[in-house]
Amino acid sequence: MSITSKKDYPLTxxxxxxxxxxxxxxxxxxxxxMRMLTLKKLRKLDLSNNHIKKLPATIGDLCCLAELVLHNNxxxxxxxxxxxxxxxxxxxxxxxxxxKLRALPIQFCQLRELVHLKLDDNExxxxxxxxxxxxxxxxxxxxxxxxxxxPADFRRLSLENLDLFGNPFKHPNPLDHTIQLKxxxxxxEMASRAxxxxxxxYGPQLIPAHLCQDLEVSKTCSCGKxxxxxxxxxxxxxxxxxxxxxxxxxxxxxxxxxxVLCYFCSLTxxxxxxxxxxxxxx
Numbered sequence: 094m095s096i097t098s099k100k101d102y103p104l105t106x107x108x109x110x111x112x113x114x115x116x117x118x119x120x121x122x123x124x125x126x127m128r129m130l131t132l133k134k135l136r137k138l139d140l141s142n143n144h145i146k147k148l149p150a151t152i153g154d155l156c157c158l159a160e161l162v163l164h165n166n167x168x169x170x171x172x173x174x175x176x177x178x179x180x181x182x183x184x185x186x187x188x189x190x191x192x193k194l195r196a197l198p199i200q201f202c203q204l205r206e207l208v209h210l211k212l213d214d215n216e217x218x219x220x221x222x223x224x225x226x227x228x229x230x231x232x233x234x235x236x237x238x239x240x241x242x243x244p245a246d247f248r249r250l251s252l253e254n255l256d257l258f259g260n261p262f263k264h265p266n267p268l269d270h271t272i273q274l275k276x277x278x279x280x281x282e283m284a285s286r287a288x289x290x291x292x293x294x295y296g297p298q299l300i301p302a303h304l305c306q307d308l309e310v311s312k313t314c315s316c317g318k319x320x321x322x323x324x325x326x327x328x329x330x331x332x333x334x335x336x337x338x339x340x341x342x343x344x345x346x347x348x349x350x351x352x353v354l355c356y357f358c359s360l361t362x363x364x365x366x367x368x369x370x371x372x373x374x375x
Contacts, residue, residue: 094108094109094112094114094115094116095115095116096116096117096118096120097116097118097119097120098119098120099119099120099121102117102120107128107131108128108129108131108132110131110132110133110134111134112132112134112135113134113135113136113137113157114135114136114137114139115129115132115135115137115138115139116137116139116141116162117129117139117140117143118139118140118141118142118143119142119143120143121143121144122140122143122144122145123143123144123145123146124145124146124147124149125140125145125148125149125152127149127151130149130151130152130154130155132155133154133155133156133157134157135155135157135158136157136158136159136160137158137159137160137161137162138152138155138158138160138161138162139160139162140162140163140166141162141163141164141165141166141188142164142165142166143165143166144166144167145163145166145167145168146166146167146168146169147168147169147170148163148168148171148172148175150172150174150175150178152175152178152180153174153175153177153178153179153180154178154179155179155180155183156179156182156183157183158180158183158184159183159184159185159186160184160185160186160187161180161184161186161187161188162186162188163187163188163189163192164188164189164190164191164192164211165190165191165192166191166192167192167193168189168192168193168194169192169193169194169195170194171189171194171197171198171201172198173198173200176198176200176201176202176203176204177200177203180204181203181204181205181206182206183206184204184206184207185206185207185208185209185229186207186208186209187204187207187209187210187211188209188211189210189211189212189215190211190212190213190214190215190234191213191214191215192214192215193215193216194212194215194216194217195215195216195217195218195239196217196218196219197217197220197221198221199221199222199223199306199309199310201221202221202222202223202224202225202226202227203226204227205226205227205228205229206229207227207229207230208229208230208231208232209230209231209232210227210230210232210233210234211234212233212234212235212238213234213235213236213237213238213256214236214237214238215235215238216238216239217235217238217239217240218238218239218240218241219240219244220235220240220243220244220247221244222244222246222310223244223246223309223310224244224246224247224249224250225246225247225248225249225250226246226249227250228249228251230250230252231251231252231253231254232252232253232254233250233252233254233255233256233337234254234255234256234257234341235256235257235260236256236257236258236259236260236341237258237259237260238259238260239260239261240257240260240261240262241260241261241262241263241352242262242263242265242328242351242352242353242354243257243331243351243352243353243354244353244354245312245313245353245354245355245356247331247336247353248331248335248336248353250336250337251336252336252337252338253337253338253339254337254338254339254340254341255333255336255337255339255340255341256340256341257333257341257343257351258341258342258343258344259344260343260351262343262351262352263328263352264352265327265328265329265330265352265353266327266328267327267328267329267366267367267370268327268367269327269328270325270326270327270363271325271326271327272325273322273323273324273325273326274323274324274325274359274360275323278323279323282320282321282322282323285304285307285308285311285319285321285322286311286318286319286320286321286358288308289308289311289319289321290318290319295308307321307322308321312324312356313356314356314357314358314359314362315355315356315357315362315365315366316357316358316362318358319358320356320357320358324356324357324358325356325357325359325360325362325363326354326355326356326357327354327355327357327363328352328353328354328355329352329353329355330350330351330352330353331350331351331352331353332349332350333349333350333351334349
């Protein structure tokens with residue numbers, strides 16, 4: 094069913110319960126109609142070109158939903174509840190282009206069935222920290238946002254097509270770094286690093302929930318070991334062809350490189366990294 098004008102929008106009658114595809118565009122909707130959320134067979138929901146500001150968590154109850162198109166709305170956030178809903182097992186195509194998003198929640202990368210993700214023309218300041226967990230992702234576009242650099246986990250992606258055109262990427266400089274280390278390391282930091290490095294099981298039934306959250310966003314040093322709250326951060330240049338077969342040029346100069354965050358667990362690891370940079374520069 095396709096509805097593309099406000100005058101055709103049903104005000105009193107229900108949508109057919111057997112619907113598998115529904116498009117409601119150009120209807121000036123300011124919120125998602127709750128009648129849509131009773132369509133349990135729905136596989137594609139297109140609500141593009143409306144005025145929707147917030148998504149109800151109950152969209153996550155559409156257990157067959159594989160495609161969700163929200164292009165050109167007024168969204169400012171994508172809720173954690175949706176990331177932890179049944180969409181984890183069904184959602185393959187998500188279009189959030191032309192909204193007002195500045196970031197996505199850490200839990201976004203639990204949507205591991207995603208193949209196609211569109212984030213163009215938002216106000217994104219960063220991509221999801223653990224974006225590399227989206228192992229099935231093949232098409233990613235985040236053009237014309239406000240991205241200064243890419244997350245370290247970006248290196249783990251294996252894409253067919255990537256578009257990051259028109260972002261204000263910073264020029265990477267290994268000597269330009271942020272040091273957030275403490276000597277000696279706190280007992281909490283050492284224990285947390287050990288939990289990640291040795292893959293020790295944890296959960297809210299064993300340790301406080303805030304510690305679980307810290308462990309879930311642990312950073313990986315170039316040596317392969319974990320660091321959490323104490324680290325050295327810098328950026329390095331990466332050719333985007335390393336993660337994608339086809340790359341849309343990053344800028345009008347024909348570039349295909351972008352800065353990627355890089356973390357180090359100690360001064361020793363950072364010094365070894367700088368030595369390698371100097372050797373390559375000779």
